[in-house]
Amino acid sequence: MSSINNRRQFLRQMGMYTMGLGLLPSVLAACNEGQSTKDGKDSTAKPGAGSGADAAKELFFKISLAEWSFHQALFAGKMNHLDFAARAKNEFGITGVEYVNQFFKDKAKDQAYLADMKKRADDNGVRSVLIMCDGEGEMGDQNAKKRLQAVENHYKWVEAAQYLGCHAIRVNAAGEGKAEDVAKAAIESLTKLATFGKDHGINVIVENHGSFSSNGKWLSNIMKTVNMPNCGTLPDLGNFCIKRSKPENNTPEAWAKTTCLEEYDRYEGVTELMPFAKGVSAKTYDFDDAGNETTIDYKRMLQIVKDAGYKGGFIGIEYEGTRLSEEEGVKKSKELLIRLGAI
Secondary structure, eight states, X not given: OOHHHHHHHHHXXXXXXXXXXXXXXXXXXXXXXXXXBXXXXXXXXXXXXXXXXXXXXXXXXXXXXXXXXXXXHHHTTSSOGGGHHHHHHHHHOOOEEEEEGGGGTTOTTXXXXXXXXXHHHHHTTOEEEEEEOOSSOOXXXXXXXXXXXXXXXXXXXHHHHHHHTEEEXXXXXXXXXXXXXXXXXXXXXXXXXXXXXXXXXXXXXXXXXXXXXXXXXXXXXXXXXHOOTTEEEEOBSSOOEEEEOOOSSSSHHHHHTOOEEEXXXXXXXXXXXXXXXXXXXXXXXXXXXTSOBSSSOHHXXXXXXXXXXXXXXXXXXXXXXXXXXXXXXXXXXXXXHHHHOBO
């Protein structure tokens, strides 16, 4: 995996394990409009909407843009989070955005700030799709008190997502211990959070983000047990490392040097997670001269997504490469989705 991807893993891990220390922001959620439908019905937009005027063919999905695609510029202070929606529309012709809470971590209850975010999205004809949330504690923590605190830490993001018009928040099913024990704890947490989300019209969706959660069977079994209409998955097409080498210390540089020791079959994993999908994360790292992603067979992946009955929902571009600029990576990702996503 790329050093940037390892750095992201570092950020997530630090966010999970240093709750309350103020080291990291929380992130992404999915919003109430335009979520996936198994029957192809979508009351908000026809398939292909949000992918720009250059989409000559109708797509079976809508294209959104994950804010993480610009994490380098955002962390470096070269980009303002408040400009994200306008950039998505005006530079890339994308009218759906997926926020990352790390970039407005202290603003979840700031109504003036959220109102500004909402106005900027509305003014540009952009739909807020979800908020990706990190750094709020572990859903699978074996300590009941810490686990409850993690759930309650996400309440503010549910409320923020509702205000912004999102259909969901994305959370992590993290935890230390035996797989069955972490699963049991995560089931309890997700049930409680999804119950809160239901009262606000918000979905709670889990992404495969390493360790147990990148095991498609493990995460799909959690979904089957929770069995709530507003609790689902956000399959990431690239995040299937279930065991990684340990860093020398908790620094971005140390995490960048780690390697994946055990990886779950990504095609099997996506197949297992798609029945519960309320969104899809189109991870990209690099492209060949023909415009194909070099690490993921996107034609095969999109067929898996389509065969699962995912029609009219959002597929969010999440570029994590280092060779191309963030802007070029987003453009290449969009071109790939348009070329392969025709109905």
